[in-house]
Amino acid sequence: MKKYIISIALLIIVLFATTSNPSKADYVSFVKEEISDEGGKFLGIISGPFIDTFTTKKNFGLFSLYETKFEEDEEKLLAIGLFNNFIWISTPESSPKK
Structure with missing residues (x-):
């Protein structure tokens, strides 16, 4: 019985993870918000297209x-x-300097 409960719980977690995998647009919005918090709202607004272009x-x-x-x-x-x-x-601040 425990095996079935564990299997069902793992299946639910896997299904939730696959359906809640964020998109590239979500990532760009997240980074823009981080930049706005660090460098100001204007910098966050203009950074969006650059982030989208240089992100894989x-x-x-x-x-x-x-x-x-x-x-x-x-x-x-x-x-x-x-x-x-x-x-x-990894972020530039967390990377060791060369």
């Missing part, structure tokens, strides 16, 4: 990996999208 999304079904890189040798933003939320993996 890798969809793994249960979650997505978002990478924003403006230049080849420049540091990048890296985040995981999971359950309609974003978790920063």
